Amino acid sequence: MSKDYQLRAAINQKLIEMGERERLKELLRAKLVECGWKDQLKAHCKDVIREKGLDHVTVEDLVTEVTPKGRALVPDSVKKELLQRIRAFLVQHAAM
Amino acid sequence: MKMEEVSMSSLDNSKLEALAQDILSDLVEDACLGLCFEVHRAVKQGYFFLDDTDQESMRDFEIVDQPGLDVFGQVFNQWKNKECVCPNCSRSIAASRFAPHLEKCLGMGRNSSRIANRRIVTGNNTNNKSESDQEDNDDVNDNDWSYGAEKKAKKRKSDKNPNSPRRSKSFKHKSSTASKVSQDSEAHAPPKDSYTAPARPVGMMGPRRRMDNQESPRMLMKDETFSQ
Numbered sequence: 001m002s003k004d005y006q007l008r009a010a011i012n013q014k015l016i017e018m019g020e021r022e023r024l025k026e027l028l029r030a031k032l033v034e035c036g037w038k039d040q041l042k043a044h045c046k047d048v049i050r051e052k053g054l055d056h057v058t059v060e061d062l063v064t065e066v067t068p069k070g071r072a073l074v075p076d077s078v079k080k081e082l083l084q085r086i087r088a089f090l091v092q093h094a095a096m
Numbered sequence: 097m098k099m100e101e102v103s104m105s106s107l108d109n110s111k112l113e114a115l116a117q118d119i120l121s122d123l124v125e126d127a128c129l130g131l132c133f134e135v136h137r138a139v140k141q142g143y144f145f146l147d148d149t150d151q152e153s154m155r156d157f158e159i160v161d162q163p164g165l166d167v168f169g170q171v172f173n174q175w176k177n178k179e180c181v182c183p184n185c186s187r188s189i190a191a192s193r194f195a196p197h198l199e200k201c202l203g204m205g206r207n208s209s210r211i212a213n214r215r216i217v218t219g220n221n222t223n224n225k226s227e228s229d230q231e232d233n234d235d236v237n238d239n240d241w242s243y244g245a246e247k248k249a250k251k252r253k254s255d256k257n258p259n260s261p262r263r264s265k266s267f268k269h270k271s272s273t274a275s276k277v278s279q280d281s282e283a284h285a286p287p288k289d290s291y292t293a294p295a296r297p298v299g300m301m302g303p304r305r306r307m308d309n310q311e312s313p314r315m316l317m318k319d320e321t322f323s324q
Contacts, residue, residue, distance in 0.1 A: 004111070011115065024119075025123055025127070028124070028127055032127060041131055042131070045132075045135045046144075046145075049139060054139060059133065059136045062132040062135060062136055066128060066131065066132055067128045067132075070127070070128035079120065082120050083117070086119050086120060087112065087116050090112055090115065091112075094112075
């Protein structure tokens with residue numbers, strides 16, 4: 001519904017305006033590096049590249065190969081923590 | 097504000113949860129994309145495979161995981177029992193005792209009392225004060241127990257700060273500092289009833305009084321305590 005959509009848009013805008021989205025992004029990056037997700041995925045990238053040939057790899061190739069695996073590999077603890085923070089922000093700023 | 101225009105009744109838990117999940121999913125996708133771009137650039141610039149060296153070097157520098165060895169394969173206390181020759185006294189000293197021995201031997205450590213030792217060695221005939229002043233000026237600050245230099249340093253200090261509670265630096269040299277302490281206390285402390293210079297009740301131990309108790313070990317006089 002358009003109300004929903006408006007709400008989402010408004011919240012996203014607020015996230016960006018307050019800098020919270022950047023902070024969340026940095027937090028997520030740091031956690032993913034810490035837990036070894038980045039290294040795992042990089043190893044997977046190496047396989048893809050060796051398969052496709054070093055000279056012919058394109059960004060699209062990598063994206064299509066890597067993104068689904070990347071989503072699946074995020075550990076639950078990281079997800080939980082991020083969700084907690086997002087929820088806290090929503091509760092605080094969605095003016096319940 | 098903008099948020100209030102949108103109907104708040106639509107905000108219930110499941111929607112909130114779904115929203116949070118969507119936001120998370122966006123963030124994760126951002127992270128993945130970021131990684132893809134990074135890797136792609138590394139591939140095109142040619143530095144992606146840089147950390148893969150040839151098999152032989154990788155085997156050479158592999159982490160060692162045996163008991164008794166560190167990660168480089170070195171033995172832990174290999175040099176513990178070796179003996180070193182001291183350049184000063186030409187004695188053979190065990191490695192673990194070498195550093196403290198050098199301190200004492202060269203007279204450069206904290207408690208090595210080089211000036212005292214020199215005096216003992218050269219005898220008390222020569223003029224001690226001038227020697228200790230000129231030659232060992234750099235040692236004056238290092239040596240806590242140096243007798244001659246401390247007198248001079250003490251005189252300067254007591255001029256600077258007559259009101260500080262801490263009068264005497266070291267408690268070892270009783271005879272030299274005790275008289276000084278009693279002088280100061282009479283000049284600056286507020287006069288108390290029971291206090292005459294020599295007579296102090298043994299029970300009262302202020303920071304300044306310690307010296308005097310040793311000097312005049314009198315028994316407690318009843319008049320003095322109760323006259324307060």
